[in-house]
Amino acid sequence: MNTFRTAVVRTPGGPDSIEIIDVPVAEPGPGEVRVKVAAAAVNPVDLAVAGGFFHSMGFIDQPDHTGLGWDFAGTVVAVGPGVDLAVGTRVAGLVGGFDRDFGTYAEQLVVPASDVAVVPDGLDLVVASTVPLNGLTAAQIVDLLGDAPTDGNRLLVTGAAGAVGGYVVSLAQDRGWRVTGLARAEDEEFVRSLGADFTAHAEPGWDAVADGATLQEQGLALVGDGGIFVGVRPGGEPPNQRGITVTAVDVRPDGVQLGGLLDRTASGELPARVHKVVPLDQVADVHRAVAKGGIRGRYVLKP
Ligand SMILES: NC(=O)c1ccc[n+]([C@@H]2O[C@H](COP(=O)([O-])OP(=O)(O)OC[C@H]3O[C@@H](n4cnc5c(N)ncnc54)[C@H](OP(=O)(O)O)[C@@H]3O)[C@@H](O)[C@H]2O)c1
Structure with a gap:
């Protein structure tokens, strides 16, 4: 056989x-x-x-x-x-x-x-x-975030030096978000190379948080009242509070969306x-x- x-x-x-x-x-x-x-x-x-x-x-x-x-x-x-x-x-x-x-x-x-x-x-x-798993996850997180309500709204990406987080940092800037990456101190150069601000210790009050580090409740606590939280544990989202919109990505295959991510990886726009x-x-x-x-x-x- x-x-x-x-x-x-x-x-x-x-x-x-x-x-x-x-x-x-x-x-x-x-x-x-x-x-x-x-x-x-x-x-x-x-x-x-x-x-x-x-x-x-x-x-x-x-x-x-x-x-x-x-x-x-x-x-x-x-x-x-x-x-x-x-x-x-x-x-x-x-x-x-x-x-x-x-x-x-x-x-x-x-x-x-x-x-x-x-x-x-x-x-x-x-x-x-x-590229496929983490690029698509990040692109679909950014779809859940949508466009920044006003140009320059502040998005915190936790785990910004990780695979999902690194892509979110890059892709969210296209949608008008002013992005700060939360990562380990030794990852500062990588996060800044993606065009984002950097922090190793985030204070609360962000317009939106994309939770690539799976901080869950701790990540939700960083969102300002009425903001947006997008997690990576579908079905395990922290309970919403303070008027925050809480969702989580559940990645799905999408050949068309993946084609765009591969093109941008080939051109050096996205980290690989x-x-x-x-x-x-x-x-x-x-x-x-x-x-x-x-x-x-x-x-x-x-x-
Ligand atoms: N729902 C879905 O559809 C979906 C799809 C793909 C991935 N995911 C999930 O998304 C998560 C991220 O995946 P990934 O591949 O990006 O993982 P990864 O490459 O390991 O990235 C996670 C990053 O977060 C950092 N981190 C963890 N705790 C931190 C903290 N307190 N402060 C700052 N940075 C911190 C890690 O640093 P250290 O390595 O130094 O700890 C690492 O750089 C995983 O839980 C994965 O299972 C979900």
Whole structure:
């Protein structure tokens, strides 16, 4: 049988529970493509899946195994009916949702063609693989924030040196927000390089807070009366208070929106940070390293 390798957890229990198994190659159905994965980024959510957090929340109920990994870049190797992407096209994409037996930590992947975007010439597939999850999350956070009510309204982005936060800092400025990044003192240069002001200790009173550091109640406390809070834990939003509009992003694949983000990454407008490229076999070690925190840029797995 034709098979490919993929990393999964059967009984989630952290890095030691990650297994690499062989699964059958599937052919793309109508509207789908099969991608040979060249690179898959490792994100905080993957550690939570491998650790069983989302199983314990009831978000994942897989009978056999759960797939790991949300974003990827690679090359189209087969197309289903109704798809106008050619075999050989370089693409990147996001696989959304928690409850699935497949993920992007894999040699191959079948996904809807509408969920992928063409990687521009000159943008490396390793770099491209770090864009979909966090770029789309940030763009969709900025969609929830909307345009600054008046030009120069003040937005605080927590975790501004992180993947989501760094993109929000960049993208929110296009919508008229005057952005300040809250990050560790050692991240000041990076945050300022994105065109934002910087703080390591924010005082309350912001028109809006985008909570990339997942500060939750502490982040909400920084919003002024009647302001806006956008979190990253859908379903786990802190209770609203003081007339604040409280929402949380729940990222979804969007090939068109992703195409714009990849173009802006290729042109250097958006930050692209790869920490290290590692073979898929070493995925458990990568999860252990990411769990320690403090890493800037993404680990990228090469199947
Ligand atoms: N809801 C959704 O659809 C969705 C989608 C994508 C991501 N997310 C979530 O969004 C969050 C951010 O993801 P990410 O990939 O951007 O994570 P990340 O790259 O690890 O960034 C988080 C950043 O916040 C910093 N930080 C944490 N506490 C801080 C504090 N008190 N003050 C200043 N900085 C602080 C971290 O610094 P240190 O490393 O030094 O601690 C890190 O730089 C995660 O919880 C992720 O699961 C949600």
